[in-house]
Amino acid sequence: MTILIPVDSKDRDQCIISSIEENKAWAFVTLDEGKIAKVEFFDRREDISCWIDTVVVINELEYVWPFMDEGIVALIAPTQKSIDEIVEAFLFKDLHDFAV
Numbered sequence: 001m002t003i004l005i006p007v008d009s010k011d012r013d014q015c016i017i018s019s020i021e022e023n024k025a026w027a028f029v030t031l032d033e034g035k036i037a038k039v040e041f042f043d044r045r046e047d048i049s050c051w052i053d054t055v056v057v058i059n060e061l062e063y064v065w066p067f068m069d070e071g072i073v074a075l076i077a078p079t080q081k082s083i084d085e086i087v088e089a090f091l092f093k094d095l096h097d098f099a100v
Contacts, residue, residue, distance in 0.1 A: 001031040004048070004055045005086060010041040016081040017058050027083055034091055039083060056086050056095060064098060074098040
């Protein structure tokens with residue numbers, strides 16, 4: 001399972017989710033058996049060649065149609081900021097579905 005998150009820096013412990021328009025990097029999180037197995041950072045989304053299962057964005061105003069067109073699930077993190085908070089909310093199904 002993989003999750004893509006637009007973030008404000010490449011610092012694993014300090015970065016927080018940001019808007020797609022203002023992000024400094026993309027956090028590509030790989031989950032294995034409900035735990036974070038790996039976090040990689042990419043400057044551009046186009047640099048990611050692996051399959052992306054889910055993209056998590058900061059609010060419902062984000063432009064996620066290109067992701068959805070590729071079959072990627074789009075979710076919203078309404079209050080979660082850090083990668084760990086977002087992944088925990090994802091595992092407990094506390095992220096919001098994107099209003100279609």
